[in-house]
Amino acid sequence: MSQQTIAVLDFGSQYTQVIARRIRECRVHSRIYPFGVDAETLRRDGVRGVILSGGPASVRAKGSPRPDAAVFALGVPVLGICYGVQLMGEMLGGKVLPSAHREYGHGTLRFRAGSDLLRGIRGPLRVWNSHGDKVARLPKGFRAVASTENSEHAVVQDAARRFYGIQFHPEVAHSERGMDILRNFLFRICRCEPDWVMEDYVGTAIRQIRGQVGKSHVILGLSGGVDSSVAAALIQKAVGRQLTCVFVDNGLLRLGEREQVERMFRGRFKVDLRVVDASGRFLRRLRGVTDPERKRKIIGHEFIRVFDAEVAKIRRKGKVEFLAQGTLYPDIIESVAIDGNPAATIKSHHNVGGLPKRMKLRLLEPLRELFKDEVRALGEALGLPREMVWRHPFPGPGLAVRVCGEITRERLEVLRKADDIFISELRASGLYPKVWQAFAVFLPVRSVGVMGDERTYDHVCALRAVTSSDAMTADWAHLPHEFLRKVSSRIINEVKGFNRVCYDISSKPPATIEWE
Ligand code: XMP
Numbered sequence: 121m122s123q124q125t126i127a128v129l130d131f132g133s134q135y136t137q138v139i140a141r142r143i144r145e146c147r148v149h150s151r152i153y154p155f156g157v158d159a160e161t162l163r164r165d166g167v168r169g170v171i172l173s174g175g176p177a178s179v180r181a182k183g184s185p186r187p188d189a190a191v192f193a194l195g196v197p198v199l200g201i202c203y204g205v206q207l208m209g210e211m212l213g214g215k216v217l218p219s220a221h222r223e224y225g226h227g228t229l230r231f232r233a234g235s236d237l238l239r240g241i242r243g244p245l246r247v248w249n250s251h252g253d254k255v256a257r258l259p260k261g262f263r264a265v266a267s268t269e270n271s272e273h274a275v276v277q278d279a280a281r282r283f284y285g286i287q288f289h290p291e292v293a294h295s296e297r298g299m300d301i302l303r304n305f306l307f308r309i310c311r312c313e314p315d316w317v318m319e320d321y322v323g324t325a326i327r328q329i330r331g332q333v334g335k336s337h338v339i340l341g342l343s344g345g346v347d348s349s350v351a352a353a354l355i356q357k358a359v360g361r362q363l364t365c366v367f368v369d370n371g372l373l374r375l376g377e378r379e380q381v382e383r384m385f386r387g388r389f390k391v392d393l394r395v396v397d398a399s400g401r402f403l404r405r406l407r408g409v410t411d412p413e414r415k416r417k418i419i420g421h422e423f424i425r426v427f428d429a430e431v432a433k434i435r436r437k438g439k440v441e442f443l444a445q446g447t448l449y450p451d452i453i454e455s456v457a458i459d460g461n462p463a464a465t466i467k468s469h470h471n472v473g474g475l476p477k478r479m480k481l482r483l484l485e486p487l488r489e490l491f492k493d494e495v496r497a498l499g500e501a502l503g504l505p506r507e508m509v510w511r512h513p514f515p516g517p518g519l520a521v522r523v524c525g526e527i528t529r530e531r532l533e534v535l536r537k538a539d540d541i542f543i544s545e546l547r548a549s550g551l552y553p554k555v556w557q558a559f560a561v562f563l564p565v566r567s568v569g570v571m572g573d574e575r576t577y578d579h580v581c582a583l584r585a586v587t588s589s590d591a592m593t594a595d596w597a598h599l600p601h602e603f604l605r606k607v608s609s610r611i612i613n614e615v616k617g618f619n620r621v622c623y624d625i626s627s628k629p630p631a632t633i634e635w636e
Contacts, residue, residue, distance in 0.1 A: 124148060124149060124168045124310075124312045124313065124315075124316075125149050125150065125151050125165060125166065125167045125168060126143050126148055126149070126150045126151075126167065126168060126169045126170075126171060126306065126310065126312070127150075127151055127153050127157075127162050127165070127167040127169070127170045127171070128140050128143070128150055128151070128152045128153070128171045128173055129152075129153050129154075129155045129157065129170065129171065129172050129173060129187050129191075129204075130152050130153065130154060130155055130173055130175075131155045131172065131173050131174065131175025131177070131185050131203050131204065131207075132155075132173075132175040132176055132177070132185070133173050133174035133175050133176065133202065133203065135173065135174055135201075135289055135291055135292065136152060136173040136174070137152070137449045137489055138291045138292065139171060139173055139201065139291045139302075140152050140489065141449075141490075141491055141494070142291045142298075142299060142302055143302070143306065144316065144321075144494070145299070146299075146302065146303055146306055146307075146314060147314035147315060147316045147317065148306050148312045148313075148314060148316050149316040149320065151165070151167075152489070155175075155185045155186070155187055156185070156186070156187065156188065157187075157188065158188045158190070159188045159190035159191045159193070159194055160190075162191065162194060163194055167194075167196060168196060168197075168310045168311070168312055169196050169197045169198070169199065169305065169306070169309070169310035169312075170191055170194070170196060170197070170198045170199070171198075171199045171200075171201065171204065171305075172187060172198065172199070172200040172201065172203070172204030172205075172207055172208070173201060173202075173203070173204055174201050174202035174203045174204060174250075174251075174289065175202075175203040175204075176203075177203065178206075178218075178252065178253055179203070179206045179207055179209075179210045179216050179253065180210075180216060180217075180218070180253065186207065186211070187207065187211075189211060192208075192211070192212065192281075192283070196282070196310070197282035197283070197284065197305070197309045197310050198282070198283050198284070199284045199285070199286070199305050199309075200283075200284070200285040200286070201285075201286050201289065201290065201291070202250065202251050202286070202287065202288070202289060203251075204285070205255060205273075205276065205285030205286060205287055206251075206253050206254070206255055208255075208259070208283060208285050209255035209257075209258065209259060209285070212259035212260075212262075212283070213259040213260055214255055214256075214257050214258045214259035214262065215255070215256045215257040216253050216254065216255055216256065217253065217254065217256040218252060218253055218254075219251070219252055219253060219254045219270065219271070224249060224250050224251075225248070225249065225250075226246050226247070226248060226249070226294070227246075227247055227248075227249050227268035227269060227270060227271070227274070227288065228244050228245070228246060228247075228268060228269060229243055229244055229245040229246075229247045229266050229267070229268050229274055229275070229288070230243055230244045230266060230267055230268070231243035231244075231265065231266045232264060232265055232266055232267060233263065233264075233265045234265070235265040235266075235275065235277055235279070235284075236279065236304060236308045236309055237265070237275065237277065237284050237286075237301055237304050237305060237308075237309065238265065238266065238275065238301065238304070239304055239308060240300065240304070241297050241300050241301065241304075243266065245295070245296040245297055246294075246295070246296045247268065247274075247288040247289075247290070247294075247295045247296065247298070248288055248289050248292050248294040248295045249268070249270075249271075249287065249288045249289070250289065251287060254270075254271050254273065254287065255273045255276065255285070255287075258273060258276055259278070261278040261280065261281060261283075262276050262277065262278045262283070262285075263276065263277065263278075264276050265277055268287070268288070271287050273285075273287065274286070274287045274288060275287070282309060284305065284309070286301070290302055317501075318494070318497040318498055318500075318501045319501045321498060321501070322354070322357070322498070322501055322502060325354055325358070325486050325498075326354070326357055326358040328486070329354070329355055329358035329359060329484070329486055330358050330359060332442075332484060333358070333359050333362065333441075333442060333484065335362070336362070336439065336440070336441035336442055337362050337363075337364065337434075337438055337439060337440040337441065337442070338355060338359060338362055338363045338364070338440070338441075338442040338443075338444050338484055339363075339364050339365075339366060339431055339434060339440055339442070339443055339444065339481070340352055340355065340363060340364070340365045340366070340443070340444035340445070341365075341366055341367075341368070341427055341443075341445075342365040342366065342367045342381065342385065342393070343367075343516075344367070344373075344377055344380070344381045344514075345446075345511065345513070345514060346446075346492075346495060346496065346499065346508070346509060346510075346511055347446030347447075347448060347487060347495060348445075348446040349384075349385075349446075349499065349504060349508055349509075350446065350487065350495050350496075350498055350499040350502065350504065350509070351444055351445070351446035351486055351487055352365050352385060352389070352391060352444075353385075353389055353499065353502040353503070353504055354486055354487075354498070354502060355444055355484070355486060356385075356389050356390070356391050357502065361392055363391065363392065363444070364392045364393075364394060364434055364440075365385060365391050365392065365393045365394070366393075366394050366396065366427060366430045366431070366434075367381055367382075367385075367393060367394070367395045367396070368396050368398055368423060368426050368427060368430075369395060369396065369397045369398060369399055370398055370399060370402040370419065370422070370423065370426075370518060371398070371399025371400070371402050371403050371529075371532070372399075372402065372419070372517065372518030372519045372520045372527075372532070373518055373519070374514070374518075374519065374536060374539055374540070374543075375536040375537065375539065375540040376540075378395065381393075381395075382395060384504075384505075384508065394430060394434070396426055396430055398422070398426045401422060401426065402418075402419065402422055403527065403529065405418050405422055406418055406419075406520060406527050407526075407527075408526060409526070409527070410525045410526050412521055412636035415517060415520045415521065415527070415636070416516075416517050416520075416521070419516070419517045419518075419520060420516070420517075423516075428479070431479060440481065441481065441482055442481060442482050442483070442484040443479065443481040443482070443483060443484065444483075444484040444485070444486070445483060445484070445485050446485075446487050446495075447485040447487060447488050448487050448488065448490055448491065448492060448495060449488060449489055449490060449491055450491060450492070451488075496509045496510065507547075510553060512552075512555070512556065512557045512558060512559075513556075513557055513591065515634060519532055519535055519536070519539075520636075521634050521635070521636040522535060522539075522559060522560070522561045522562065522634070522635065522636070523535055523561075523562040523564075524561065524562060524563055524564055524635055524636055525564035526564065530617070531562050531564075531579075531617075532562075533617075534562065534579070534615060534616070534617035534618060535560060535561075535562040535581075537614070537615045538560040538562075538581045538611045538615050538618055539559055539560040541607060541610045541611055541614065541615070542558060542559070542560050542583055542607050542611070543558065543559075545603065545606060545607050545610070546558055546585075549603055551597075551599065551603065554587075554597070555585045555586065555587055555597045555599075556586050556587055556588040556589075556591070556594065557584075557585070557586055557588070557591075557594075557633060558583075558584065558585035558586075558597070559583075559584055559585075560581055560582070560583055560584075560611075561581070561582040561583075561584060561624075561635045562579065562581065563579060563580040563581070563582055563622075564579065565579065565580050566578060566579055566580075567579075567580055567619065567620045569612075569619035569620060571619065576619045577619075578617060578618060578619035578620070579617055579618055579619075579620075580618065580620045580621075580622060581611055581615075581618040581620070581621045581622070582621075582622045582623075582624050582635065583604070583607065583608075583621060583622070583623050583624065584596075584624040584633070584635070585597040585599055586628070586633055588628075588633070591633060593627075593628055593629065594627060594628040594633050595627045595628075596623075596624060596625045596626060596627060599623075604623055607621070608621040
């Protein structure tokens with residue numbers, strides 16, 4: 121376990137977690153502390169350096185969040201970013217004033233003097249700003265080493281005391297060479313070694329979960345997707361049989377999906393897994409429904425009822441206090457400062473909307489500091505198979521939005537087989553990781569065909585494969601013709617119910633990824 125910790129003090133910026141993530145990317149351990157943590161705690165934790173994050177407040181405002189002044193007497197390097205540099209300015213004897221105009225967006229950073237923070241980097245750089253105040257007069261001992269058009273003091277330092285300040289955001293991708301600046305802070309100034317690995321996070325997370333949960337019982341809705349699977353594996357490692365996972369089979373899953381989850385979690389991870397076969401209920405409620413939004417509403421509503429009932433059964437047997445969710449950092453919608461305590465006000469996005477409140481359960485969200493790629497790395501570190509960790513996204517309403525129009529058991533059956541052929545072939549040919557999402561769609565249209573000597577009149581299968589980085593925009597994947605020919609021929613020959621296959625060549629926008 122790495123002993124070198126960089127403390128990130130949280131003043132409420134959305135970027136605090138991004139800073140922590142960048143430090144992990146540099147393979148250094150970082151820990152986020154509430155802004156008011158006392159310096160003695162940091163000393164006891166043996167931190168190698170302190171970063172004061174950005175934040176939405178103004179240091180000139182009464183009651184704005186401040187760190188313990190003794191942080192500056194710890195003898196370790198301190199880096200202030202945005203609000204953090206203004207705090208340094210104000211608390212160390214300089215002066216902070218409002219900027220003539222709020223600096224928001226790109227600026228050009230020009231280097232004025234040599235600095236360890238900028239070592240090995242050549243200016244000018246395009247950097248990303250978001251601030252309304254600036255350090256008008258530097259504290260004694262400080263000097264400016266770089267400036268932008270609007271800010272004379274864009275990078276400042278007191279090299280003797282190892283205090284550094286950056287007015288812009290080096291942690292965001294829009295700031296050129298931002299990572300190199302952070303690397304200089306970590307490796308040249310704090311003298312850290314890049315020895316942190318995701319396996320180390322497992323130990324930290326397990327300790328945190330045990331501390332939070334104590335002897336209580338935890339319930340987790342397992343969907344088989346990456347986030348809930350990783351959360352389940354992690355919590356199981358931390359509290360074992362104090363965790364119960366509930367998997368709802370809504371009848372809208374892909375071929376073999378339920379069995380795969382059972383094998384993995386019950387078999388291999390020895391999780392107390394309750395599988396609820398609710399397919400009958402879901403399909404009954406969906407009978408005759410063709411409108412996509414109505415399908416989604418029915419499925420969401422039904423899920424809550426089924427999950428609720430299962431939790432009630434588990435509760436009857438003992439005390440349950442926590443509902444675990446695989447919320448990731450990007451799911452956390454906003455961070456608004458109230459009463460000067462920004463850390464306490466971050467809101468969560470809940471996959472199963474409103475559940476914890478209704479059930480009077482406390483939330484356990486062990487992945488809330490992580491980004492998707494980190495969750496995948498964590499999944500691998502926990503021993504989940506790559507196939508599970510690198511799965512494509514699958515929508516909550518499942519195949520209901522891939523059987524266009526009315527949903528029947530027969531249609532789902534036909535679609536499952538075709539989808540399985542498409543996905544197996546993608547895996548076999550090595551194309552699976554190259555696309556963002558791929559799936560088959562059942563079209564409620566019949567077309568004429570001929571098979572052997574017989575005329576057929578069957579449904580149409582659409583294949584969809586897209587490339588994307590965030591699902592907001594997507595392009596159709598240019599899959600090789602030979603590959604498509606093989607998949608099409610297998611589907612038509614092996615799946616009774618389809619006699620025609622189409623490949624969707626629409627991008628998003630104007631189309632969407634799903635058909636419904
Ligand atoms: P669209 O079709 O809007 O999809 O381009 C964007 C991404 O979201 C997924 N998706 C959903 N996920 N519930 C979900 O959990 C839904 O109702 C839903 N609809 C779309 C889709 O698979 C793609 O990854």
